[in-house]
Amino acid sequence: MSSSIFTGSCLCSTIRYTIRGEPTIAVMCHCSNCKKTSGSAFQANLLFKHEQLTFLSGELKLTDCLDTTTASGSTRTRSFCSVCGSNVLATNESSPYVRGYVIIMTGCLDGDFTFEPSVEYFCKDRCV
């Protein structure tokens, strides 16, 4: 078991959390909905088991947006800070691949880290 501990927050720090241990997988997603919600050219996602995540503050300030128009056809819950609008995390219990995982937006992690994607999704839609 790894002893790694990540901390993260939204832009305004209303939402703060820690994550214990390493991600199961690092995903770069080029689908149009990930681009929309990130406001960027792709989304960098780290998947952790739910039990690895502990909120320090602000969990009740998350606003959930049900994404029912995913390219995969499943319903993804995308959660934003209701104060600053940061795209903080997502879950997708309707997908057998990510059920039980929390999908952390890599850009919300604090400090120095290197994002090394182990898989890229929807490369046909990539713009970088």
Ligand SMILES: [Zn+2]
């Ligand atoms: Zn915030």
Ligand SMILES: [Zn+2]
């Ligand atoms: Zn995507």
